[in-house]
Amino acid sequence: MTKILFVCLGNICRSPLAKAVFIQKVKRAGLEDKIFADSAGTSGFHEGDMADPRTIQIAKINNTPFEHTARQVSVDDFHKFDLILAMDESNLANLLRLRPENSGAQVHLMRSWDDNKTGIEVPDPYYSTGLVEFQRVYDILNHSCGKFLEHLKEAAAENATDSQFNVEEKIK
Ligand code: 4NP
DSSP states (O other), X not given: OEEEEEEESSSSSHHHHHHHHHHHHHHHTTOTTTEEEEEEESSOXXXXXXXXXXXXXXXXXXXXXXXXXXXXXXXXXHHHOSEEEESSHHHHHHHHHHOOTTOOOEEEEGGGGOSSOSSSSOOOOTTOOSSXXXXXXXXXXXXXXXXXXXXXXXXXXHTTTOSSOOTTTTOO
């Protein structure tokens, strides 16, 4: 089982949406017994909260099943997960600060596998008004999760004898 953790700041907008979009693709690919995903925030601002109502709404509009309770990332996560994907540079810097020396997890930006990135980050929609920015985030994540899953499948095919997906290969 390859375990992926999506991380943003509050864990109520981007990373829960990334998880939902990714899991939908994993299920469609029939890979749910091979890939597990979760999400967390670098902050504990919204620990125990539901996702932002706009996140829930945008998942619904795009027919992506969505269920979420916010939590803060922990040191344990660096031992439990194979790959931790940060939505932006600030999240990445915070994760690298928190990462224990003996961490087994790789830490990268969410958009590391995008081929048509307009910016390396998934922009924070929290302070935007209305749903336009949330739909933009959805579109970015939809593209990015698709590319990331392709990468995992290619890496698995290249390591057919390995029961795990090899997440270390081919990171741009
Ligand atoms: P997220 O967005 O990191 O994508 O969940 C945010 C959610 C809450 C806050 C900032 C960003 N906040 O400051 O409470």
